[in-house]
Amino acid sequence: MxxxxxxxxxxxxxxxxxxxxxxxxxxxxxxxxxxxxxxxxxxxxxxxxxxxxxxxxxxxxGHTHPKIVASLLNQANRLTHTSATLSDAKIELAAKLSKMSPIPDTLVHFDIGGARAVEGAKILVRAYTGKSKVISFTNSFHGRSTGSLSMYNADTFQHLFNVPRDYYQSNYPYCYRCPLGKEKSSCSFECMDSLKDLLENKHDIGGIIVEPALGARGYILPPEGFYKKLRRLCDEHGILLISDEIQMGLGRLGSMFACELYDTVPDIILLSKSLAGGMWPLSAILGRKEIMEIVRPGTLGSTFAGAPLACGVAITSLEVIENExxxxxxxxxxxxxxxxxxxxxxxxxxxxxxxxxxxxxxxxxxxxxxxxxxxxxxxxxxxxxxxxxxxxxxxxxxxxxxxxxxxxxxxxxxxxxxxxxxxxxxxxxxxxxxxxxxxxxxxxxxxxxxxx
Ligand SMILES: Cc1ncc(COP(=O)(O)O)c(C=O)c1O
Missing domain, CATH: 3.90.1150.10 (Aspartate Aminotransferase, domain 1)
Known part of the structure; x- marks a missing residue:
C-alpha cells in the first residue's frame, strides 16, 4: 500500500x-x-x-514563496489575533489597498473569504440604495454561502436546497458559443438587452455584480466595451457596480485590479484568494467612502476577519506582486x-x-x-x-x-x-x-x- x-x-x-x-x-x-x-x-x-x-x-x-513564508512566521511570532480591536497590520494593509485602489477615496473592510465579501457587498447595496436585489450573470460564480449561492445559476444548488432567489440574472457574453446565435464581428451586444429590460421594468435592483472574466465556469473573457456599458447603465439607473475580482484580480489578468484593464471604475471591488498569498483566508471589500460609511459599526465582520496574521502576510503578498x-x-x-x-x-x-x-x-x-x-x-x-x-x-x-x-x-x-x-x-x-x-x-x- x-x-x-x-x-x-x-x-x-x-x-x-x-x-x-x-x-x-x-x-x-x-x-x-x-x-x-x-x-x-x-x-x-x-x-x-x-x-x-x-x-x-x-x-x-506560487507555493511557499520564501518572502511570504518569512512574513507569516514573523507575524505569527509577534501578533496573530485580537478580534474586535485594531492592529498595526490591519491599518497598514487598509492604507496600502486604499492607495492602490482605482476607486477615489476608497475605504476597506476585511473579511475571511470570497463568499463573505460577496455577502458584505450585497448588504452594502441594500443599505446604500434601499433596494433588495442585484443582477448577476449566467455562468458566474460568487461562492457557496446562502447569499452568494443564491446568485449561482447551477440548478443543483437552487433546486436541491431551495436557496431563496434574491437576484435577477442576465447573460454573460460568451462569444464563442453565443446563446443568441450572434457572430462577434456583427453583434451589437444583444446579450445585454435582457439586462436593460430588467433595469427598465424592475424597481428593486440596487446593483450589478460581475466577474471581469468567467472564472470557475471556464476562463471566458467578455468582449471589449462590456464593463463600460455596465458602468453607463449603473449610472443611468443610480445603482452600484460591483467588480468581483476575487479570482481575476491581483495580477491574474495582467493588472492589479482587473477593472483597470477595462478602463472602468466600479463602486465596489472584491478581493480575496491571493490577497494573503494562499497562506491565510482573507478578503477585502474596497468601496467609495460614502458607501462604506453607510452601515453601523458591528454590522459586518466575523471573529477572524482582518486578523493581524492575515493582514501582515497580505502586506508582503502584495509587495511580492509589486516587486517581482x-x-x-x-x-x-x-x-x-x-x-x-x-x-x-x-x-x-x-x-x-x-x-x-x-x-x-x-x-x-x-x-x-x-x-x-x-x-x-x-x-x-x-x-x-x-x-x-x-x-x-x-x-x-x-x-x-x-x-x-x-x-x-x-x-x-x-x-x-x-x-x-x-x-x-x-x-x-x-x-x-x-x-x-x-x-x-x-x-x-x-x-x-x-x-x-
Ligand atoms: C469570482 C469569485 N467570487 C467569489 C468566490 C468565493 O470565494 P470563497 O471560495 O473564498 O468563498 C470565488 C471562488 O472561487 C470566485 O471565483
Missing amino acids: TKKEKYLKIAENSLARMDNSYKYFPEEDTPLFVKGKGVRLYDPDGNEYFDMVSGYSALNQ NLCERSEILGNYFKKELENRFSQNSMVANIDGMALAIGVEFNLPNGDPATEETKKIQHVGLKEGLLLQRGGPFKNIINMIPALNITREEINEFIDRFEQVVLKVENEYFQIIEENQMNDIKIERADNL
Whole structure:
C-alpha cells in the first residue's frame, strides 16, 4: 500500500465529502499533497505534479514563496489575533489597498473569504440604495454561502436546497458559443438587452455584480466595451457596480485590479484568494467612502476577519506582486503561453477555441460535430493527473481546461507544461478516434450480417 492509499483509507471514515476534494477525479485517484514549491506539488510518496490550478488562483505568488513564508512566521511570532480591536497590520494593509485602489477615496473592510465579501457587498447595496436585489450573470460564480449561492445559476444548488432567489440574472457574453446565435464581428451586444429590460421594468435592483472574466465556469473573457456599458447603465439607473475580482484580480489578468484593464471604475471591488498569498483566508471589500460609511459599526465582520496574521502576510503578498512585477509577467508570459498553445494545437481536431488574457487561459474542446467534448475533457483531466499534471475543468459545458499557473512561472516551465499537456490530449484524442473506428467497423459487420 502506498502512503497516499493509507491516507485515503483513513479519510474514508473521517472526512465528509461536501467540498471539491472528491469532486473531479475517480475515488482511487483523489489527489492528495504534502508539499508545494512554486508551480510544483508533491504527494506523500514523493511524486511530483505540475500545478496548473494554483489553488483556484489563491497562489498567484506560487507555493511557499520564501518572502511570504518569512512574513507569516514573523507575524505569527509577534501578533496573530485580537478580534474586535485594531492592529498595526490591519491599518497598514487598509492604507496600502486604499492607495492602490482605482476607486477615489476608497475605504476597506476585511473579511475571511470570497463568499463573505460577496455577502458584505450585497448588504452594502441594500443599505446604500434601499433596494433588495442585484443582477448577476449566467455562468458566474460568487461562492457557496446562502447569499452568494443564491446568485449561482447551477440548478443543483437552487433546486436541491431551495436557496431563496434574491437576484435577477442576465447573460454573460460568451462569444464563442453565443446563446443568441450572434457572430462577434456583427453583434451589437444583444446579450445585454435582457439586462436593460430588467433595469427598465424592475424597481428593486440596487446593483450589478460581475466577474471581469468567467472564472470557475471556464476562463471566458467578455468582449471589449462590456464593463463600460455596465458602468453607463449603473449610472443611468443610480445603482452600484460591483467588480468581483476575487479570482481575476491581483495580477491574474495582467493588472492589479482587473477593472483597470477595462478602463472602468466600479463602486465596489472584491478581493480575496491571493490577497494573503494562499497562506491565510482573507478578503477585502474596497468601496467609495460614502458607501462604506453607510452601515453601523458591528454590522459586518466575523471573529477572524482582518486578523493581524492575515493582514501582515497580505502586506508582503502584495509587495511580492509589486516587486517581482507579477502583473507584467502575467501579461508577457500569458501572451507567450497562449501563442504557444495556439501554435501547438492549430491542427488539432478537438481543440476548438483558446480564450483568455494574461495567465488566465481556457482551452475549449469540441467533438468533430462541434458539440462540447465534455466527457473527453474530463478524461484529459483524469489522464493529466496520472501523468503528473493537476488540471482544472470548467466552462458552461465543462469542456474547458483552465490554465491558471502561478504568475512567477518561467518560460521553460510553460514549454515543459505544453509538451506534457500535448501528450495527454493526444492520448485521449487517439482513444476517442479508435473507439469511433471500432464502432464503425462493428456497424459495418452488423449491416453485412443483416444482408446475408
Ligand atoms: C469570482 C469569485 N467570487 C467569489 C468566490 C468565493 O470565494 P470563497 O471560495 O473564498 O468563498 C470565488 C471562488 O472561487 C470566485 O471565483
